[in-house]
Amino acid sequence: MRSYIHFIRHGITEGIINKWYYGSADLPLTDEGYEALRELMAEGIYPPLGDADCYTSGMLRADQTLKVIYGNVPFKTIPLLREMNFGSWECKTFNELQKEPEYEEWINNKEGSFTFPGGGDSVISFNERIQKGLKELCGYQRLKELSHRHSGKDAVSIMVCHGGTIAAAMEGWFPGDRENFWQWIPATGRGFTVEFKESEPFSYKAI
Numbered sequence: 001m002r003s004y005i006h007f008i009r010h011g012i013t014e015g016i017i018n019k020w021y022y023g024s025a026d027l028p029l030t031d032e033g034y035e036a037l038r039e040l041m042a043e044g045i046y047p048p049l050g051d052a053d054c055y056t057s058g059m060l061r062a063d064q065t066l067k068v069i070y071g072n073v074p075f076k077t078i079p080l081l082r083e084m085n086f087g088s089w090e091c092k093t094f095n096e097l098q099k100e101p102e103y104e105e106w107i108n109n110k111e112g113s114f115t116f117p118g119g120g121d122s123v124i125s126f127n128e129r130i131q132k133g134l135k136e137l138c139g140y141q142r143l144k145e146l147s148h149r150h151s152g153k154d155a156v157s158i159m160v161c162h163g164g165t166i167a168a169a170m171e172g173w174f175p176g177d178r179e180n181f182w183q184w185i186p187a188t189g190r191g192f193t194v195e196f197k198e199s200e201p202f203s204y205k206a207i
Helices: 031-043 060-070 103-108 123-147 163-173
Strands: 003-009 053-056 155-161 191-197 200-206
Touching: 003 060, 003 123, 003 163, 031 060, 053 060, 053 123, 060 155, 123 155, 123 163, 123 191, 163 191, 163 200
Parallel strands: 003 155, 053 155
Antiparallel strands: 003 191, 191 200
């Protein structure tokens, strides 16, 4: 038996088109987002569903992406794996943020302690939340492994979430494989397959 979690980033939203900073805004996929996902499906990039357990962050764009790719399958939500919350800076562009009074503090804050105004995350709180969410997801994956230990079938989970979430997971699990956090962010509709051995992340490949 082999054990895999497939991480897939949601499709295109208005926020991506407009280059907004957003995470907690519950934006839907655009028509372009639906079409781009169907094109990726036609390329055959997505792992087969089989008896995989499916999960999303609970955000509309993630739920819609799962449905486009795999249909009306049952799934659980793990809200801890939502994208970074930019607080009152949600849905603003970089040029707009430069006008904010806290902008310089944000840019100069290297340790990740700056908290986005209006109840947002900091880099530190975001990473702590993601680690808790990954612990929950990996707990489900271990149960999947146990249920398959005598069947000979692979234990597979599919997690549809967000670019920042996936990057935080991959950077934490495979430190040094890429130069920085940003290089781990997959394109929309793509992601990574992570293989686990003895319930620990062992290797990965891009989707």
